[in-house]
Amino acid sequence: MNYWIQLKTVMLWEYHRFFKIKNELIGIVIMLVFFVIGFFGSSYAFKASQDKSPIFVANDVDGELIELLSENFDVTISDYQEQETFIAELPERKSGLLLTQEGATFEVHSWRNSGRIKELQRYLDEYRSRQAMQEIDLPRESLQYVLKPANVNEVYYFTAGSRERRIMAIFFSGMMVMAVFISFAYQFTAITGEKQLRITEQIVSAIRPQVWMDGKILGITLTGFSSILIYTIISILGGIIYFQITGSPLSSVLAYLHVPSILLFLSFTVVGVLLWNSVLAAIASIITDPNNSVKSSLMILPSLFVGASFLLLLNPDNHVAVFLSWFPLFSASAMPMRFVVTDVAWWEILGSFILLALAFYYIRKLAARIFHVSILINGNEPTWKDVFRMLKESK
Amino acid sequence: MTKQEILQVEGLRKRFKDIDAVNNISFSVAEGDVFAFLGPNGAGKTTTIRILMDIIHADEGTISWNLKGQGNGFPLASRLGYLPEERGLYLDLPVINSLIYLAGIRGMQKPKAKAAAMHWLEKLELADRANEKLQALSKGNQQKIQFIASILHEPEFVILDEPFSGFDPINQEKFIEFIKAINCNGTTVLLSAHQMALVERVANKVFLINDGCELYNGSLPDIYNRFGDRMVLDLAFEDHAPVNRISEIEEVEHVEAVDEKQIKVTFMPGTKMEFILKKLSGFQGITEFSTQKYTLHDIFLNLVKNHRS
Numbered sequence: 001m002n003y004w005i006q007l008k009t010v011m012l013w014e015y016h017r018f019f020k021i022k023n024e025l026i027g028i029v030i031m032l033v034f035f036v037i038g039f040f041g042s043s044y045a046f047k048a049s050q051d052k053s054p055i056f057v058a059n060d061v062d063g064e065l066i067e068l069l070s071e072n073f074d075v076t077i078s079d080y081q082e083q084e085t086f087i088a089e090l091p092e093r094k095s096g097l098l099l100t101q102e103g104a105t106f107e108v109h110s111w112r113n114s115g116r117i118k119e120l121q122r123y124l125d126e127y128r129s130r131q132a133m134q135e136i137d138l139p140r141e142s143l144q145y146v147l148k149p150a151n152v153n154e155v156y157y158f159t160a161g162s163r164e165r166r167i168m169a170i171f172f173s174g175m176m177v178m179a180v181f182i183s184f185a186y187q188f189t190a191i192t193g194e195k196q197l198r199i200t201e202q203i204v205s206a207i208r209p210q211v212w213m214d215g216k217i218l219g220i221t222l223t224g225f226s227s228i229l230i231y232t233i234i235s236i237l238g239g240i241i242y243f244q245i246t247g248s249p250l251s252s253v254l255a256y257l258h259v260p261s262i263l264l265f266l267s268f269t270v271v272g273v274l275l276w277n278s279v280l281a282a283i284a285s286i287i288t289d290p291n292n293s294v295k296s297s298l299m300i301l302p303s304l305f306v307g308a309s310f311l312l313l314l315n316p317d318n319h320v321a322v323f324l325s326w327f328p329l330f331s332a333s334a335m336p337m338r339f340v341v342t343d344v345a346w347w348e349i350l351g352s353f354i355l356l357a358l359a360f361y362y363i364r365k366l367a368a369r370i371f372h373v374s375i376l377i378n379g380n381e382p383t384w385k386d387v388f389r390m391l392k393e394s395k
Numbered sequence: 396m397t398k399q400e401i402l403q404v405e406g407l408r409k410r411f412k413d414i415d416a417v418n419n420i421s422f423s424v425a426e427g428d429v430f431a432f433l434g435p436n437g438a439g440k441t442t443t444i445r446i447l448m449d450i451i452h453a454d455e456g457t458i459s460w461n462l463k464g465q466g467n468g469f470p471l472a473s474r475l476g477y478l479p480e481e482r483g484l485y486l487d488l489p490v491i492n493s494l495i496y497l498a499g500i501r502g503m504q505k506p507k508a509k510a511a512a513m514h515w516l517e518k519l520e521l522a523d524r525a526n527e528k529l530q531a532l533s534k535g536n537q538q539k540i541q542f543i544a545s546i547l548h549e550p551e552f553v554i555l556d557e558p559f560s561g562f563d564p565i566n567q568e569k570f571i572e573f574i575k576a577i578n579c580n581g582t583t584v585l586l587s588a589h590q591m592a593l594v595e596r597v598a599n600k601v602f603l604i605n606d607g608c609e610l611y612n613g614s615l616p617d618i619y620n621r622f623g624d625r626m627v628l629d630l631a632f633e634d635h636a637p638v639n640r641i642s643e644i645e646e647v648e649h650v651e652a653v654d655e656k657q658i659k660v661t662f663m664p665g666t667k668m669e670f671i672l673k674k675l676s677g678f679q680g681i682t683e684f685s686t687q688k689y690t691l692h693d694i695f696l697n698l699v700k701n702h703r704s
Contacts, residue, residue, distance in 0.1 A: 006472075009499045017488070198483030202544065205448045205479070206472040206500045375450065 010215020272332020309334035328359035407456035431598035473502035476553035631683035
């Protein structure tokens with residue numbers, strides 16, 4: 001039985017074992033329920049924040065300021081007695097503001113610091129500006145003229161990195177992180193779980209560890225991408241429905257669909273996920289109990305590497321950025337990022353991709369070897385030192 | 396007619412840290428054999444089997460396979476069956492799915508695998524549970540599924556590591572018949588076990604191993620000829636059995652106390668019954684007296700004892 005037939009058998013087995021369309025749909029329904037609750041909840045909260053906040057203002061405050069505050073606050077003018085009562089009741093009511101004025105100095109009483117204080121500060125600043133302008137007899141137009149920004153004509157020589165392409169690059173990086181995280185959970189069940197159930201010996205007596213490992217990596221990667229595909233389709237449909245409802249042209253969606261960029265991003269993302277799944281498979285191979293293993297914490301590694309590549313958006317042309325876009329653990333997300341924000345030569349893209357593919361090729365081999373040497377370990381989990389020793393001995 | 400040897404093992408050694416798990420053993424299995432690999436726990440049986448299955452590698456020695464139409468290399472998965480000592484299957488999946496998958500990775504087409512799985516499930520009275528998850532089955536039934544998985548693809552050579560463990564006596568009997576049946580259908584069997592009474596009913600060749608070393612390698616009739624010509628007596632006494640006095644008889648090889656009144660006495664090879672009766676006439680209070688054949692179990696214990704001493 002040749003490699004490809006066995007690979008297909010293992011791959012499809014893992015895929016059908018973990019990808020359940022019913023579970024995916026249940027997940028989507030739950031997500032939609034949370035989305036609807038979140039949408040209406042935030043709408044309500046936003047609406048509530050639009051209401052004018054109550055503010056008690058001492059009766060000796062300047063009338064011009066009171067008029068100004070009325071634009072955004074529900075102003076109640078209060079005498080000294082009422083001010084005392086407000087302060088006394090503040091620990092109970094925990095809301096509301098009290099503003100008093102002593103010459104040019106204001107005093108604000110509030111239960112705690114909040115966004116409303118900052119808002120109030122803006123009105124007080126505006127009031128103070130007006131007062132100052134009146135004092136030096138400066139017309140408003142003159143002040144605006146003084147503060148006017150310089151006229152600058154911006155001429156860019158790299159114009160390909162549109163906002164849409166940036167969003168696409170970020171979308172694909174996000175997709176990669178999601179696919180890796182989805183795969184990771186399955187990877188543990190598929191490899192560590194199989195070791196715990198003691199199925200491995202049965203399987204590897206029939207197939208070579210490399211076939212087993214490749215089948216698992218491909219099957220689980222396929223599972224991760226199938227989930228992502230479903231979410232992507234639903235997101236696109238949701239986007240189209242949104243644009244229809246809001247009356248925006250459909251071309252707003254189509255602007256994102258730049259086929260060459262998508263092909264580039266997709267290629268890097270697919271090989272990147274395969275590479276990460278190989279790394280995770282190697283780690284899972286030496287874990288005997290995922291609940292108690294410190295090595296389980298290594299699952300955050302992919303997000304650190306992908307997260308680091310976002311730094312490229314700040315300065316895509318320095319040496320660190322160039323290194324990240326070539327180094328395989330970063331390049332799957334870093335090269336597409338660089339591609340959208342600066343000018344990258346075709347040979348750089350090709351070279352980085354070849355390096356990424358080679359890294360995947362060798363790490364999957366290493367994962368199979370680690371699996372092979374640690375296959376019968378069910379007791380104490382081997383340390384990294386043990387693994388290196390066993391790998392050396394297995395030569 | 397001499398049968399063709401399909402597995403030859405020469406000078407196999409495997410060391411774990413400072414322990415010789417397998418120490419220079421050699422044996423061969425011929426086509427159609429039921430070859431029993433016997434030894435106590437930790438004797439090196441499973442290590443040897445894992446080496447044969449290419450799961451771990453030997454430090455020294457050679458293994459030559461000679462299945463029909465194939466070179467000396469490790470056989471194709473479709474031609475080998477394996478029941479590991481460490482049992483395990485997918486507990487959360489339907490029985491039939493696991494069986495089809497395991498036959499699939501050994502090269503069997505899905506429809507054929509399904510038909511064969513149903514055939515064996517019927518034979519083991521589990522057909523109505525084919526679509527149940529494995530975890531719903533009892534331990535004994537899970538063992539049966541594991542056995543089916545090892546022979547479903549009709550291998551030419553099957554290795555069964557401790558096939559009788561976990562079974563009650565009734566199922567052990569059934570499994571002896573299953574092993575005989577697959578052997579009659581042309582499958583060569585190598586099994587490891589420590590239930591000697593079961594093994595001597597099914598095997599034609601035995602290999603006794605202790606502490607990684609070979610104690611005996613040959614046919615079952617030959618082991619009786621070489622080590623089994625001893626008289627064994629079961630004796631019961633009215634009062635305490637005189638163990639020490641009986642041990643002092645020069646021709647007595649071994650005395651085993653069954654309880655305080657009963658003993659089992661093994662005599663040296665060639666000791667005549669006439670002599671034994673004469674010696675026993677000097678003992679008072681014998682209430683029961685029976686002879687028995689020296690079993691594989693007795694031979695094994697004797698060889699292990701001698702090896703350790």
